[in-house]
Amino acid sequence: MDPQDYRAIEAALSQLPSQCRYHGDKTDPPADLIRREACCDTGVPARRRRIAEEALARQRR
Numbered sequence: 794m795d796p797q798d799y800r801a802i803e804a805a806l807s808q809l810p811s812q813c814r815y816h817g818d819k820t821d822p823p824a825d826l827i828r829r830e831a832c833c834d835t836g837v838p839a840r841r842r843r844i845a846e847e848a849l850a851r852q853r854r
Contacts, residue, residue, distance in 0.1 A: 809842040
């Protein structure tokens with residue numbers, strides 16, 4: 794991937810919150826409840842951002 798592509802993706806990701814308003818950095822879904830994407834609806838964008846940033850970091854290696 795071109796370095797400019799990485800910058801564009803990072804800029805888009807920076808528009809997402811990095812933390813859940815209610816649960817902070819703990820955005821993983823609770824294991825003992827019905828399976829959901831994140832800690833709560835408010836945490837979904839933050840969890841997606843974290844997953845995408847991890848994927849970008851792997852791609853840069």
